Amino acid sequence: MPQKVRKAVIPAAGLGTRFLPVTSAVPKPLLPVIDKPLIFYAVAEAAAAGIHEIAMVLSPGLEAVAGYFSPNGPMEDALEERGDTERLAMLHEIHGLAEVTVLEQTEAKGLGDAVLMARAFVGDETFAVILPDDLIWSNTPAITQLAQVAEEHGGSVVAAKRVPRETIPNLGIIDADALGDGVHRVQGLIEKPSLEKAPSDLAIIGRYVLTPGVFNRIEQGAAGALGEIQLTDAIAAAIGQESLHAKEFDGHHIDAGTPAGLFAANIYEARRRDDMAGVIAELGLIPD
């Protein structure tokens, strides 16, 4: 029987070079969408999916990222003194979202290597991986949608989305047979293919439900595209041995891993928030 997903790994140790110069001083996971950092949305999605044990993989010296989820004494004292119970409650809610374990990836050797850091934390159970750059707004958390497919079919599940042709060479692309309801049986995965080699326009998005067998496959795998240890290759290595599915999730996805993407995420989120309605109207960004 497939297990319930209880643990999530959030890899957040990348260099964030596409955000230079800001990332020379501010870690990418702390860049905000309005007033909450990217890392918050990842943890909130896990919590909404009922996953409260979270390992955050960070590069050395970036403890501030995890600090966002720990009590901040002086700030809370100041709010208490002012009687600002609303903001205090907001902070307490953030601290109560999850139990966060910090793991270090000493060198940015790729996403596969970052996930491997969580091997002892995960142990022998099926687990979730949530990339904080990939923001998904949905009624049912995307990771829950994947976990449901894993429960039905067993094995591992990756999130998928149809993408414009010109973006294919930058993404992980899926070769699969559609089973209905947005579920696909995966036959192959290829990281950053040329347009001629791409088997489809179905791209992997940063949500995964993985069996613990992936750790051995990451270890055994050689460095792939761009010399990085690729998670995609390790997941693909399971094909033929255990079941692997892709789920076209219901929800709106934005890749906030570039300045343009983060800007789009800010606009999208602002259009959903009542307290931003004034500025949205002023700028002519009328919500649909």
Ligand code: UTP
């Ligand atoms: P990206 O491919 O966006 O790389 O990582 P990056 O280093 O963060 O950003 P750029 O390309 O330099 O601008 C995808 C996800 O994998 C994590 C990142 O933190 C991000 O969540 N990652 C990547 C790691 O944790 N470690 C790595 O070595 C590489």
